[in-house]
Amino acid sequence: MLDRLAALESEFRLLEARLADPDVIADQARYGPLARRYSELEPIVTAAIELRTRTDDIAAASSMLEGSTGDDREFARDELTAAQADVVGLEATLHRLLLPKDPNEGRDVIVEIRGAEGGEEANLWARDLFELYQAFAQRRGWRFEVLGSQASSMGGFDEVAFKVAGDAAWTRMQHEGGTHRVQRVPVTESQGRIHTSSATVAVFPEADEVDVELPDRDLKVDVYRSSGPGGQSVNTTDSAVRITHLPT
Numbered sequence: 001m002l003d004r005l006a007a008l009e010s011e012f013r014l015l016e017a018r019l020a021d022p023d024v025i026a027d028q029a030r031y032g033p034l035a036r037r038y039s040e041l042e043p044i045v046t047a048a049i050e051l052r053t054r055t056d057d058i059a060a061a062s063s064m065l066e067g068s069t070g071d072d073r074e075f076a077r078d079e080l081t082a083a084q085a086d087v088v089g090l091e092a093t094l095h096r097l098l099l100p101k102d103p104n105e106g107r108d109v110i111v112e113i114r115g116a117e118g119g120e121e122a123n124l125w126a127r128d129l130f131e132l133y134q135a136f137a138q139r140r141g142w143r144f145e146v147l148g149s150q151a152s153s154m155g156g157f158d159e160v161a162f163k164v165a166g167d168a169a170w171t172r173m174q175h176e177g178g179t180h181r182v183q184r185v186p187v188t189e190s191q192g193r194i195h196t197s198s199a200t201v202a203v204f205p206e207a208d209e210v211d212v213e214l215p216d217r218d219l220k221v222d223v224y225r226s227s228g229p230g231g232q233s234v235n236t237t238d239s240a241v242r243i244t245h246l247p248t
Helices: 002-019 022-026 028-066 070-097 120-140 169-176
Strands: 109-115 143-151 157-165 178-184 195-205 219-225 238-245
Touching (some): 002 022, 120 178, 157 169, 169 195
Antiparallel strands (some): 109 157, 178 195, 219 238
């Protein structure tokens, strides 16, 4: 572990120097990934430095303990005990920090909510879920952006999609995906009966922007015309086009 920590600390110092470079600061495409990596390494390096310090304290306290008496010996024993406890805690912290990271950690999050089983009540439940997540994002200080929505007849959502951006957004939101059910007397119920309704929630990490090249040779284009008897423009206009990406 010590060799790995030394390598990570060297990487951290290199990143520190690069992030201070005006050319890097001016290029957000380069600066962003470097800054994220710096943030990942900072708690590891801080803990590693503290581990070295407390390990040296153990050696110093042990040396003091050998040749001391009275109050000095008691002080050295207390310092040794405290340093040993700190080293155990720091080693556990570093083992946790060095575990493989979720590759989507730090990404913005796209959430889609759709009314499912339960008719209009399911759409109302989808709206309630949307408002719940919106309030949660506001409380966490995240940026919240509605990407699109389709309202239902009673003010619910047939579907709604939104983007959440902020610290630990993916960590907090990734497990929200799935079917969410509610049992209640809905506003659509006139007899006071309890209904079970559901809405589906899909959670995705936002993909990186990439440049895509599609050579013409990789595309197959099929053009279709209407078939059938007579009618204006039938069999004379291209009414459908299908493009197939051949490699996939």
